[in-house]
Amino acid sequence: MLNTFLPIAAKQGYRPAVNITSEQTGGVGRPAPAMLALAAEQLTVTDPTTVMKIGDSVNDILEGNNADAVSVGIIDGSNIMGLSELAFNALSPAEQAERRAHVTAAYQRAGADYILQSMAELPALLDQINQPVATDH
Numbered sequence: 001m002l003n004t005f006l007p008i009a010a011k012q013g014y015r016p017a018v019n020i021t022s023e024q025t026g027g028v029g030r031p032a033p034a035m036l037a038l039a040a041e042q043l044t045v046t047d048p049t050t051v052m053k054i055g056d057s058v059n060d061i062l063e064g065n066n067a068d069a070v071s072v073g074i075i076d077g078s079n080i081m082g083l084s085e086l087a088f089n090a091l092s093p094a095e096q097a098e099r100r101a102h103v104t105a106a107y108q109r110a111g112a113d114y115i116l117q118s119m120a121e122l123p124a125l126l127d128q129i130n131q132p133v134a135t136d137h
Helices: 002-011 034-042 058-066 085-089 093-110 119-129
Strands: 052-055 070-074 114-116
Touching: 034 058, 052 058, 058 070, 058 093, 070 093, 070 119, 093 114, 114 119
Parallel strands: 052 070, 070 114
Antiparallel strands: none
16 A cells, blocks of 8 residues: 555655554554554654654544554544545534534543644644643743
């Protein structure tokens, strides 16, 4: 899959520093933390709490939790929602809201630290998380 995806992604400017599959972890995949831990190791990240796992499935959230990483669920286009953009856009606003609420509830049950409607909200979340903590002097 990566051999097909990576050249397409590169043409759009996306060139990940590492790519991990369960093949590289002896067949251990999500929700176990092995793939995320290997990615962190390859990137020389030693504190798992500084890692953010962003995903579109419950297994993504569970993997992040199992790795002691920050888990972020993306609603629109998610595995849970199971709709193409065209199919989602054909729904009424009420049906869209219902589908989003269903996905949100699944991520909450899985223990997501944050839930975003779309990846477009990620920069604001990162800014929020990276705010310096105020201290009293």
